[in-house]
Amino acid sequence: MKLYTYYRSQASFRVRIALNLKGLQREDVYLHLEKGDQFAADYKALNPQMVVPTLIDGDVKLFQSLAILEYLDEKYPEPPLLPADPAARAWVRGFALINIADSHPLIVPRIRHYLLEDLKLTQDQLLGWIRHWMGAGLAAMEALLAEHRESGRYCHGDAPTTADIGLVTQVTPAKTFGADLAPYPRVMRIYDSCMAIPAFADAQPAKQPDAE
Amino acid sequence: MKLYTYYRSQASFRVRIALNLKGLQREDVYLHLEKGDQFAADYKALNPQMVVPTLIDGDVKLFQSLAILEYLDEKYPEPPLLPADPAARAWVRGFALINIADSHPLIVPRIRHYLLEDLKLTQDQLLGWIRHWMGAGLAAMEALLAEHRESGRYCHGDAPTTADIGLVTQVTPAKTFGADLAPYPRVMRIYDSCMAIPAFADAQPAKQPDAE
Numbered sequence: 001m002k003l004y005t006y007y008r009s010q011a012s013f014r015v016r017i018a019l020n021l022k023g024l025q026r027e028d029v030y031l032h033l034e035k036g037d038q039f040a041a042d043y044k045a046l047n048p049q050m051v052v053p054t055l056i057d058g059d060v061k062l063f064q065s066l067a068i069l070e071y072l073d074e075k076y077p078e079p080p081l082l083p084a085d086p087a088a089r090a091w092v093r094g095f096a097l098i099n100i101a102d103s104h105p106l107i108v109p110r111i112r113h114y115l116l117e118d119l120k121l122t123q124d125q126l127l128g129w130i131r132h133w134m135g136a137g138l139a140a141m142e143a144l145l146a147e148h149r150e151s152g153r154y155c156h157g158d159a160p161t162t163a164d165i166g167l168v169t170q171v172t173p174a175k176t177f178g179a180d181l182a183p184y185p186r187v188m189r190i191y192d193s194c195m196a197i198p199a200f201a202d203a204q205p206a207k208q209p210d211a212e
Numbered sequence: 213m214k215l216y217t218y219y220r221s222q223a224s225f226r227v228r229i230a231l232n233l234k235g236l237q238r239e240d241v242y243l244h245l246e247k248g249d250q251f252a253a254d255y256k257a258l259n260p261q262m263v264v265p266t267l268i269d270g271d272v273k274l275f276q277s278l279a280i281l282e283y284l285d286e287k288y289p290e291p292p293l294l295p296a297d298p299a300a301r302a303w304v305r306g307f308a309l310i311n312i313a314d315s316h317p318l319i320v321p322r323i324r325h326y327l328l329e330d331l332k333l334t335q336d337q338l339l340g341w342i343r344h345w346m347g348a349g350l351a352a353m354e355a356l357l358a359e360h361r362e363s364g365r366y367c368h369g370d371a372p373t374t375a376d377i378g379l380v381t382q383v384t385p386a387k388t389f390g391a392d393l394a395p396y397p398r399v400m401r402i403y404d405s406c407m408a409i410p411a412f413a414d415a416q417p418a419k420q421p422d423a424e
Contacts, residue, residue: 048352048355048356048359049310049314049348049352050352051314060299060302062299062302062306063306064305064306064309064313066278066305066309066313067302067303067305067306067309068302070301070302070305071298071299071301074298074301075298086283086286087272087274087283089282089283089286090272090274090279090280090282091279093276093278093279093282093283094274094275094279094280097276097278097279097312097313098261098276100309100313101276101278101309101312101313101317102261102263102317105313105314105317105318106318106323110348111318114341114344118340118344119331119333119337119341121331125331128330129326129331132326132330136261136322137261139260140260140261140262143260144260147260
């Protein structure tokens with residue numbers, strides 16, 4: 001498989017974790033999002049949204065991290081990223097979407113650039129924006145974990161799922177941008193459990209060959 | 213089933229469409245997001261993220277619209293919201309996520325309030341923000357439809373899928389906020405196909421009992 005990726009991209013991070021968990025080999029193609037590699041004509045032809053990641057599996061072109069996670073789980077089912085029961089699957093997906101849909105898209109490079117360059121925000125205002133929305137997602141995750149009987153070492157059950165992938169890619173940028181993580185002890189306990197697993201640790205931004 | 217909903221919520225709109233397509237009856241509980249009903253203690257206990265929709269199916273509590281769509285498709289499979297082939301399912305999910313993850317979360321009430329009240333944007337700047345991000349998503353959708361051989365009357369195949377639900381809830385707010393839709397003829401053709409179906413038309417914001 002070929003993964004078009006950027007080390008700091010949390011969406012690429014999600015896909016790297018899933019590929020590692022399933023023991024799938026990949027070849028990385030690095031795009032530097034701050035230098036605008038994603039806007040090049042050849043990449044736009046591959047990914048019209050001009051975002052990472054894009055994953056190529058044989059003749060299948062895949063985009064959007066959650067769609068890629070679902071595909072990998074259907075095509076390469078072991079170990080599973082989702083539990084078997086529909087209600088449990090919904091909880092895991094819903095938890096992950098707090099990161100994937102409602103938090104992370106608010107702080108990606110294109111949004112930060114628009115806020116700074118088009119709306120002329122100060123760096124302090126930008127940092128406030130990032131911390132506010134990552135915090136809102138973390139607070140929701142903490143509350144959901146508190147009421148979820150199947151949470152413990154991981155978000156749901158005895159092995160990492162898509163929910164844990166979403167939790168990790170919520171915490172990582174929150175740390176990078178200096179959010180206060182003390183109010184989220186359940187989240188942080190699970191973050192630590194996950195990052196003790198090589199599939200997660202090896203996928204983190206700082207460990208990528210294109211990290212600066 | 214019981215749906216906690218707000219007529220203007222595009223996420224609630226998605227779930228209403230899916231329930232209608234599958235012929236599932238529901239009882240609506242209306243929250244007025246602009247009046248802050250979602251922040252009431254009893255709703256926060258139900259949905260810690262304080263957003264709509266929440267769907268109750270028997271003793272199962274469901275949150276996040278895409279997780280709800282997946283649950284409904286697993287529990288009530290007919291008619292399906294996703295095709296059978298993993299690659300096709302990934303395309304449909306990826307297409308829908310352009311709306312669900314990368315466009316719509318940028319313009320929901322909590323974001324608009326933060327932009328106006330905390331960052332002191334003008335109404336013109338807010339409108340520019342909304343049109344910019346809805347347009348970016350529409351442009352990506354138009355390009356994906358142009359290259360996708362299975363698109364035609366609907367995004368993929370001969371019947372509506374989750375992709376069409378994401379397309380409709382991308383176009384509806386774009387129309388509401390006055391975005392230029394002329395550059396997206398494929399998107400608009402499919403929007404018209406969908407809105408000719410009662411399951412879609414009956415679910416639209418203006419047709420809800422709580423519409424103002």
